[in-house]
Amino acid sequence: AQSVAQPEDQVNVAEGNPLTVKCTYSVSGNPYLFWYVQYPNRGLQFLLKYITGDNLVKGSYGFEAEFNKSQTSFHLKKPSALVSDSALYFCAVRVSGGATNKLIFGTGTLLAVQP
Amino acid sequence: GAVVSQHPSWVICKSGTSVKIECRSLDFQATTMFWYRQFPKQSLMLMATSNEGSKATYEQGVEKDKFLINHASLTLSTLTVTSAHPEDSSFYICSARGSYTEAFFGQGTRLTVV
Numbered sequence: 001a002q003s004v005a006q007p008e009d010q011v012n013v014a015e016g017n018p019l020t021v022k023c024t025y026s027v028s029g030n031p032y033l034f035w036y037v038q039y040p041n042r043g044l045q046f047l048l049k050y051i052t053g054d055n056l057v058k059g060s061y062g063f064e065a066e067f068n069k070s071q072t073s074f075h076l077k078k079p080s081a082l083v084s085d086s087a088l089y090f091c092a093v094r095v096s097g098g099a100t101n102k103l104i105f106g107t108g109t110l111l112a113v114q115p
Numbered sequence: 116g117a118v119v120s121q122h123p124s125w126v127i128c129k130s131g132t133s134v135k136i137e138c139r140s141l142d143f144q145a146t147t148m149f150w151y152r153q154f155p156k157q158s159l160m161l162m163a164t165s166n167e168g169s170k171a172t173y174e175q176g177v178e179k180d181k182f183l184i185n186h187a188s189l190t191l192s193t194l195t196v197t198s199a200h201p202e203d204s205s206f207y208i209c210s211a212r213g214s215y216t217e218a219f220f221g222q223g224t225r226l227t228v229v
Binding site: 032034036041042043044045046049051090094100102103105106107108 | 164
């Protein structure tokens with residue numbers, strides 16, 4: 001079955017420190033991978049995507065993600081965390097849903113950045 | 116990035132009434148729109164996928180007669196929760212995809228049925 005896993009419910013990091021939010025996937029064929037962020041009572045904001053090309057993808061707000069095919073991972077990273085980065089982060093993979101492709105989301109990881 | 120507007124942001128309705136939620140793509144044509152439901156502290160559950168001018172495709176376990184989806188134009192999709200009950204209270208989110216690879220999401224609608 002095609003799926004996305006985010007093994008950590010919550011990640012705590014001090015402001016200024018690097019952060020990593022983990023994501024692994026299981027899909028057939030080449031994966032289209034995405035990261036989204038959700039602030040309380042809001043919809044999801046697109047951060048970045050991997051389709052093809054360089055394994056290191058740069059996105060919005062200083063975030064980047066590294067695609068690792070051998071480990072089937074797509075971890076989200078940022079060199080220096082900000083308190084304002086505190087939010088819920090979702091990894092997603094696009095799969096074929098019959099006539100239309102659709103996204104399968106991970107369970108989400110709550111990032112808490114302490115001042 | 117592209118902008119998707121969802122309205123209303125929150126709504127309270129009486130049990131047994133119907134509620135309509137609108138999802139609009141403001142600066143692009145959305146050939147496909149998706150409707151999700153999110154429970155507190157949980158991930159998004161895809162309810163249905165709609166292509167402009169076609170009937171929506173519902174995920175397994177989602178009642179199509181209860182959650183009516185219309186995608187009559189390339190910029191508007193609506194979700195109507197019919198005969199709402201307290202267990203329908205949830206956060207509903209739409210997303211839209213056009214020529215971009217990624218989908219863009221609305222702000223979400225908090226539905227409370229009393």
